[in-house]
Amino acid sequence: MRPENRALDQLRSTTIETGVSRYAEGSCLIKFGHTHVLVTASVDENVPRWMKGKGKGWVTAEYGMLPRSTHTRNNREAARGKQGGRTVEIQRLIGRSLRAVTDLEALGERQIVVDCDVMQADGGTRTASITGAWVALSMACATLVEKGLIKTNPITSPMAAVSCGIVDGTCRLDLEYTEDSAAQADANFVLTANGGIIEVQATAEEEPFSGEQMDELTRLARKGIAELCEMQKAALK
Amino acid sequence: MRPENRALDQLRSTTIETGVSRYAEGSCLIKFGHTHVLVTASVDENVPRWMKGKGKGWVTAEYGMLPRSTHTRNNREAARGKQGGRTVEIQRLIGRSLRAVTDLEALGERQIVVDCDVMQADGGTRTASITGAWVALSMACATLVEKGLIKTNPITSPMAAVSCGIVDGTCRLDLEYTEDSAAQADANFVLTANGGIIEVQATAEEEPFSGEQMDELTRLARKGIAELCEMQKAALK
Amino acid sequence: MRPENRALDQLRSTTIETGVSRYAEGSCLIKFGHTHVLVTASVDENVPRWMKGKGKGWVTAEYGMLPRSTHTRNNREAARGKQGGRTVEIQRLIGRSLRAVTDLEALGERQIVVDCDVMQADGGTRTASITGAWVALSMACATLVEKGLIKTNPITSPMAAVSCGIVDGTCRLDLEYTEDSAAQADANFVLTANGGIIEVQATAEEEPFSGEQMDELTRLARKGIAELCEMQKAALK
């Protein structure tokens, strides 16, 4: 019934390959099915101006899609001269999610910038980005510990993200593009490995949905995120 | 314990004054305590270019804050030359919420633009905007019916929005600024009068929160939104 | 003959309500008939970079119109990404006018930013803005004196502004929109209470007008501005 006979509570084929950048302090290529995101985490020994002298660090994220990551080509945001509203929303979400599991005091007065660039898009680019961003950020933090720049790893919890939605009246985990574009409701969950809530964004596409449906979407998300956190752990060895 | 001895599940003093603009097809000044938002709904007989010829209408929203609506002055977005990320996020949320309760076919090939301008801000500007926007949009639609331009009012359901949050370990309804800035978690709900979900956005500020807390926030939101929908009805007579 | 039987040398119904902002150091809502402008004056203890270390203060102004303050909706300048030429002209005029009656040395090395936001427009928005801006600025300066930050109020003179114009061959005071759009000539005067000239801008709309007509417009402006200065005084108590 779902494309490629996926079960309603089944993730797409997912892989996380680390160390894909020769220069970045942390990096991975994460694939949620045909959705591929290249993530790098860059350490900057300076914090933004408005944070100077507070003895705390900062974690932020930027998101972009290659112009032909999608079925038809989208104009390059750099050429249009500004980031679109969707991009701004997504990169703010990624940054907030990462900061929720980072002890900024422990990071010290430095910044880590995580770049999520979508190579190929088939639904779920923001949740793949967050899941990969946690891996790249963890690697960059580990590097700081190894170099003796900080004493303990400031990451406070494993964390991942997944989308769920209501399609043809059924609640489903990890929507791909054809499902996403036909969904009656669409929800993105950012949770810790044991189900703690970091961010939930649920949106009705056509008409309101019920609290019971919301509960079922939440249940699916918990299951998927527990699995994703296992893959993150494996990817980091 | 809460400022001005509010109960945990109590809305701030709320008023909705309609007809505040001499020109707009629908308008209101909505006050959630010291948060004041002026909302206008403007009918435009043209739809955006990408919607032409589809026989459907469009509803969109813009949001702005007066420079001194806040404790200290913020630079004017028009002078800075772009709308900030927060503004973009909020106006996209308002527009999506309105479209979820509008039958765009019934609206016909025309556009309604809802402007939400914050005169004074004390927390909850986005939820006050959505609640007021529904009123102004309803008035503009009623005007179209009166003029005979459309046959039936395309608004499919009453709808309002409210914020909830966890402050000092307690779940609270309708946070004001001092509470909002100290919250451990912060959630915005857009619901129909009978609790159908249009949009939920919940964010942990410091550390993850539990599913039980999320349930309590949802319960508070249902109560508050039922009350707000009564006030909307009264404001429209 | 004029709308609502106004005499040629008669102001529209004018009111000035002070203290309309909970946060601003000075504020008023000024109404010239159906033209309504919300004015706030914000004290900033820093001067712009190019003025640092000169021992003098600065007064500047910004102007904006709400998108639906006019008969048909105008696009939001923040969304278009720049302030239009008319906006730039008007806010420069407001700032110059305020500085002409402010002793910048007496103000000390701080800045006051006056924001004039047009809620509803029916002609004369720039003159209403200037007249209201003087009130809000005076209040903000009085606050500085009260707090002991400066010794004497740096405002050197009462001042107000009004438009005059030639419509249907007659010179008229304080044009409203329908008159303004039909005027053969249009002049904005910024004068002190006793008729000293701060700024005069007169423009022929269709064909040149005579020096005698200019003299009559000036006479009308003197009368109107004397009345407006009385209202300012009353509003400040």
Added chain:
Amino acid sequence: MRPENRALDQLRSTTIETGVSRYAEGSCLIKFGHTHVLVTASVDENVPRWMKGKGKGWVTAEYGMLPRSTHTRNNREAARGKQGGRTVEIQRLIGRSLRAVTDLEALGERQIVVDCDVMQADGGTRTASITGAWVALSMACATLVEKGLIKTNPITSPMAAVSCGIVDGTCRLDLEYTEDSAAQADANFVLTANGGIIEVQATAEEEPFSGEQMDELTRLARKGIAELCEMQKAALK
């Protein structure tokens, strides 16, 4: 007493050289002393989109200063990515002044764009621009008549502009830079050859000035503009 012993009512040495551009339909290099402005008038057989189908033409102007036209270099507006407020104000003034002496119906549905580029600045760049712009526009209109595209020249009146000001307590005609920067008041007049008013902009720099002083500035402007209109006539043969 004035630089180079100029009388209070004496223009600087002024020249107008026409035909300085190989391509433009009308052009001149106008010099008010050391202020040099290159003016071109370009005929465009299309009107702006908002004027299409009205059977009328349009005249507009753009103004720019070469980066090193001034004592110290100013950043290039093209590099900064926007035209400054002063530039916007000036080019709007030039355009309005030209339209006040052009019969737009007689021009037919076409546009003339006048570019005023300041090669060297020593005060009075806007008034030199307007005076030269009238010459270039007249030439371009004459070309249209010669080519048989229109029957009669749409220019309705000779027109020129000059600045006057109060310096060291004396009213003076045609201020150069050192006078302008020390002026107590500064006024720009755009008048027809026989003194009809097109535009007057008078500004107090430090403190208000009197109606009598305004009258004297107006008298000086009439004298200077009559002389400038003679030079324009001579330049056009």
Added chain:
Amino acid sequence: MRPENRALDQLRSTTIETGVSRYAEGSCLIKFGHTHVLVTASVDENVPRWMKGKGKGWVTAEYGMLPRSTHTRNNREAARGKQGGRTVEIQRLIGRSLRAVTDLEALGERQIVVDCDVMQADGGTRTASITGAWVALSMACATLVEKGLIKTNPITSPMAAVSCGIVDGTCRLDLEYTEDSAAQADANFVLTANGGIIEVQATAEEEPFSGEQMDELTRLARKGIAELCEMQKAALK
């Protein structure tokens, strides 16, 4: 003497992997040593507005670097709001080079947009981009032929690009970053397989170089480009 004992006239290890994008009509991942560029060619059935109705097609290119493709992170051009001068130069060069080997009439009234996104940079990103762009463009054109949209492949010649430079007094082929940053002169060649010149850009970094050195750089480029064209042929099967 060169890094990794490369001979002066030896290319870095080079690979071209085609078909790396699920959606693009043509694509490849090209590697010149550690320089990796992802190239897609997208067919758009519309030409730019200024080319409509001419019965000809258009080929254009865009270029970007991922923020952490370099040793230290560069700000994202989309976030800065404009493409830098270097980016603009490079993408104009890529587009010109491609058009020089494309019969635009044979392409028909459609556009092909080639995107070159640098995943990792180690010198020579523009020449790798051009070399890969020719492959992706060829694939997209072949697709058009297969679909019967055009009769013959509009590519008129094989073509590739390589950089050469003078480092430590020796002329070298295909500079990597450490060589590039120490070069006395730097030249980029775009040549056909048999040495026809499409574009040559040679720049002295410190002091002028001689015609003899230019001849030697040209000889190296011819050798390298002949080899690259063989690899392109192999990659296309």
Added chain:
Amino acid sequence: MRPENRALDQLRSTTIETGVSRYAEGSCLIKFGHTHVLVTASVDENVPRWMKGKGKGWVTAEYGMLPRSTHTRNNREAARGKQGGRTVEIQRLIGRSLRAVTDLEALGERQIVVDCDVMQADGGTRTASITGAWVALSMACATLVEKGLIKTNPITSPMAAVSCGIVDGTCRLDLEYTEDSAAQADANFVLTANGGIIEVQATAEEEPFSGEQMDELTRLARKGIAELCEMQKAALK
């Protein structure tokens, strides 16, 4: 056969008039036939921020065209809000060329900005700009020596630029517009007086050209540039 019977290896009538700006430290008006460029060199005692404290100076250039310097009017870049790709390319080329003949240590920690503004364009604006820029820069450096700010003139070599191209199958020196727009290939050379290479940019317009043709274009450029360097020397006395 060429316009005005020019020989294939003949420059257009060329003049260089120095000292055309009252304010700039160096300036000239250079004419290559009907191509006229006004060049100023401005000394700024501050270097750009990224160069501070390095004990070296900086030379940079900006380029612009007056809107009606061309056959038909082009929109003003300041009004469009950004410099076009061609402008960016040209001003980067001018700056690089100037720095290649300037000893930046000898210049001391200050900046010279060279502005090249095209008054009238008939092909070869970038090469006329470079040739004139060398003159203006030399004058500004001589001024610094005269004032005792630096000991020796930091200009290390005479240098000029010229375009060559292949038109109707013949190689020609110094193309004018009608030739340029019909050229099969187009090359810009920046050489020292004795033929040392600073920059070469050669581009095939339609189809590749041969190495022999490139050699002939180079020979023509050497001849032309030797003559231009003589004129520069004469212009500087």
